[in-house]
Amino acid sequence: MILLFSIILSTLLLLLYFLRQKYAYWKNQEVPFPKTTLLFGNIGEVLFLRTTLSEFFDRLYRTYEDYSYVGFYNFLTPAVVIRDPQIISEVLIQNFESFHDVFIRTPDDIAKINPFFVEGDRWKEMRKEIAPHLSSLKIREMRPHIETGCRLMIKYIENLNGDNVDAEDITCRFTGNNVMACAYGLEGRCFEEEYPLILKIRDDMTIHNPTIAAINSTIGILLPNIANLLNMSYLGKHFSQQFRDMISEAIKTRENVYNSDYLNFLKEAKEKYQDLTHFGYAAMFYLDAFATSALAFAYALLELSLNPEVQLKAQKQIDHVSEKYKTIYSEEAQKEVDYIDNIILETIRMHTITKFLNRQCTKDIHLSPPKHPGARVLIKKGTQVFIPSYAIHHDSMYYEHPSRFNPDRFSLEQLNSRPKACYLGFGDGPRVCIGRKFGVTQIKMGLTAILSKFELHLDEKTILPVGEGTDHLSKTPKEKIWIKFCPRK
Numbered sequence: 001m002i003l004l005f006s007i008i009l010s011t012l013l014l015l016l017y018f019l020r021q022k023y024a025y026w027k028n029q030e031v032p033f034p035k036t037t038l039l040f041g042n043i044g045e046v047l048f049l050r051t052t053l054s055e056f057f058d059r060l061y062r063t064y065e066d067y068s069y070v071g072f073y074n075f076l077t078p079a080v081v082i083r084d085p086q087i088i089s090e091v092l093i094q095n096f097e098s099f100h101d102v103f104i105r106t107p108d109d110i111a112k113i114n115p116f117f118v119e120g121d122r123w124k125e126m127r128k129e130i131a132p133h134l135s136s137l138k139i140r141e142m143r144p145h146i147e148t149g150c151r152l153m154i155k156y157i158e159n160l161n162g163d164n165v166d167a168e169d170i171t172c173r174f175t176g177n178n179v180m181a182c183a184y185g186l187e188g189r190c191f192e193e194e195y196p197l198i199l200k201i202r203d204d205m206t207i208h209n210p211t212i213a214a215i216n217s218t219i220g221i222l223l224p225n226i227a228n229l230l231n232m233s234y235l236g237k238h239f240s241q242q243f244r245d246m247i248s249e250a251i252k253t254r255e256n257v258y259n260s261d262y263l264n265f266l267k268e269a270k271e272k273y274q275d276l277t278h279f280g281y282a283a284m285f286y287l288d289a290f291a292t293s294a295l296a297f298a299y300a301l302l303e304l305s306l307n308p309e310v311q312l313k314a315q316k317q318i319d320h321v322s323e324k325y326k327t328i329y330s331e332e333a334q335k336e337v338d339y340i341d342n343i344i345l346e347t348i349r350m351h352t353i354t355k356f357l358n359r360q361c362t363k364d365i366h367l368s369p370p371k372h373p374g375a376r377v378l379i380k381k382g383t384q385v386f387i388p389s390y391a392i393h394h395d396s397m398y399y400e401h402p403s404r405f406n407p408d409r410f411s412l413e414q415l416n417s418r419p420k421a422c423y424l425g426f427g428d429g430p431r432v433c434i435g436r437k438f439g440v441t442q443i444k445m446g447l448t449a450i451l452s453k454f455e456l457h458l459d460e461k462t463i464l465p466v467g468e469g470t471d472h473l474s475k476t477p478k479e480k481i482w483i484k485f486c487p488r489k
């Protein structure tokens with residue numbers, strides 16, 4: 001009996017010693033961290049869906065405002081949130097060789113063929129292969145398709161005859177139409193059909209039960225290896241056969257035909273790899289270009305409706321440019337409506353679509369001290385590094401009255417008064433968003449088209465403030481944003 005008791009006691013003491021050692025990692029380096037609970041470390045409340053990851057980071061960010069880092073424990077493993085823009089640049093840019101990987105994963109056989117989920121040399125090769133197809137030159141070739149989309153959208157809105165409409169429905173139709181045309185050489189028919197194919201594909205993939213969606217994304221982000229093991233897709237169901245058939249059919253139309261567009265690139269990838277790569281590259285355009293841009297576009301419509309003075313200022317510039325060039329769609333005309341660029345940047349600051357960035361430490365490295373003066377901090381290989389873009393975008397130290405919508409923050413003078421890493425709407429460094437140009441081009445053309453024709457008003461059905469969905473990574477509106485488009489006088 002005594003022997004058994006001693007064995008249990010020593011096992012418990014050993015376990016306690018082991019946990020203390022594990023949980024001493026940040027303390028030993030004078031990096032602050034919240035109180036841990038046994039085994040779960042600090043992530044219990046996220047794991048049990050009592051808060052979202054970005055709310056958790058927000059809280060850490062605000063609680064430890066004097067520090068450059070906040071440590072936390074993902075179960076027993078040290079992870080870190082970086083608060084200081086200078087150290088963020090060290091991670092994203094200067095010391096990229098120690099942070100070249102991300103850790104969020106999806107087991108989906110097609111979706112995972114995407115730079116967003118890939119690591120090491122594979123990421124490097126993939127990025128090198130895809131980037132030229134999203135260059136300024138390629139975007140120039142895509143502009144006529146986007147212009148067609150703009151004209152269809154305007155006609156669609158005119159036919160609403162002043163009825164209110166869900167902003168995201170319009171913007172998803174618009175970006176969906178653009179993706180179909182620019183990436184797959186297809187007619188999206190997004191403004192002609194009530195339920196176009198690209199929206200069906202979206203709805204097929206989506207996890208409709210919010211609790212399951214939240215569980216999957218929690219595991220996918222915090223415990224990527226377990227998500228892989230259990231085949232839990234962060235995105236929802238796997239890409240449907242319908243998507244594969246659509247891409248295969250589109251590629252068939254290019255047999256013996258050369259074109260320099262993205263579909264031609266998909267055809268070449270099919271011939272080169274003879275596996276699922278071409279579907280992955282097609283899905284990348286769908287996953288990363290469609291919903292992100294549609295969300296940013298919808299939030300811009302919301303902010304413009306709430307801020308008539310911003311709307312008016314934009315319309316004055318658009319009218320002037322339209323008079324000068326007799327069109328608003330040409331590249332020269334678009335260059336001159338630069339206030340719209342500021343509106344897009346400010347929208348993505350306030351409504352940070354990707355709420356945080358993730359990096360995995362790939363080689364032990366010492367970074368700047370947690371508080372000056374102090375010793376440098378050792379970040380060990382395998383540590384998950386989180387960069388809380390949303391919290392930084394709402395810090396009054398960098399953005400005065402952060403909850404005010406003010407596109408002038410992005411005028412050249414104001415832009416240069418802030419550290420560069422204070423704006424992370426598209427990330428930064430070698431892993432910066434590869435599709436930023438395409439995303440901004442389509443939102444800008446869409447906004448210009450709408451503002452040239454309509455005054456935007458928020459319908460009284462919209463519940464303010466617009467709440468936030470429970471997705472950990474993407475900012476989504478909880479309720480619909482109802483907009484009234486009134487023809488300009």
Ligand code: HEM
Nearest residue numbers: 115116288289292293354426427428431432433434435439
């Ligand atoms: C408004 C629209 C968009 C927003 C706000 C956005 C935002 C972001 C952000 C924050 C990242 C992470 C960057 C980092 O970790 O440093 C990212 C990565 C990425 N984005 Fe976008 N994005 C947008 C549109 C697009 C479009 C249109 C495409 C493709 C056509 C695209 C493709 C990608 C890819 C492939 C990555 C992963 C890059 C890598 O890890 O190498 N995005 N995006």
